[in-house]
Amino acid sequence: MTTEPMNLPKVILASKSPRRQELLRLMNIDFRVVLKEVDESYPEGLTPTEIALHIAEKKCHAFDEMVEDEVVVTADTIVSIDGQILGKPESPEHAIAMLQTLSGRKHQVITGVCILYNQQYNLFYDVSEVLFRPLTDGEIAYYVNKYQPLDKAGSYGIQEWIGLIGIERIDGSYTNVVGLPTEKLYQQLLKLQK
Template sequence: MQKLIVASNSARRQQLMRDAGFQFDVHVLDVDESLDETIATNDAAEFLAEKKNRAYRSVFANEIILTSDTIVIANDNILGKPKNEAEAYRMISSMSGKSHEVISGVCISGHDREISFSDITVVQFENLTEEEIRYYIKNYQPYDKAGSYGIQEWLGMIGIQSIQGSFYNVMGLPIHKVYQILRSDFGISPL
């Protein structure tokens, strides 16, 4: 039986896979995550997941590889991971009182096939005060998160008014779709 490799340094993605009952190895390679300027904003996450998967495929030719990338789109701009406190503050402020999209791209490949997809969740924030935003950044330091926040953390608890789509997608992995594809297309199931 082929081994499942979760090619992600994200503790949240690894935890979601464990919580769903999957057994897997984690491998992390340094992959260039630059985007081609011709890529449409809504296709960026899936493009990056595919790019990462192909880099891993060259090393792990006979395994099943799962790669993923999550982006946040607010005001038609991709919000990546903030570099510092000021950037995190600008990102969160730009989403305050508005909705934004969280898109996770996933690519799963075996030696004879590759399946990729995107999942979109629309998140509506309450109006956030400067004090709330600064408290969150100081206490949670969201520098490893696209869009500068984690839905499962304090800001998500007090600031998210509603979501349309998968909660887990906002955490970084649409686990419901990953489960279905691994089970039906790759024969991997925790059952």
């Protein structure tokens, strides 16, 4: 009887996100990181969910010719409020404006994931609803100045100070808000066991 929960082919994580890498480590998945430059633009008229899936799939297609007997995992996380997409902020001022928009309101965090294995693409997504309590301008400025959240969709990391002091409720997966819906990913990877 094996003591390992999964016996997977080699896994490539196509993400520079330290949060996604840490989540895979916590799942005890042996992986390596391989990065490729991908244009993350998308056609107009897509829903937030369609955008996340479109970009995740685009990232996976960058590996079409490269992998044999390996599993490629790509993901894209977006924040949506009232149908408006909040991507990664372009400046500290932009980050402050985004957090002011999220303050005291509910928003959705959507992560699209694409798995490539044996020339087969498997797309799935998760949606979590997050409620911030009203944040003061001082709290927002402190967070942006100290944590520099310019690499994060919606300008915040739930695992950081702002999440600890500001998030009142999450409906859905916590790890999805971090950047990778590990519960759904695990179920999909189980299907690929050697």
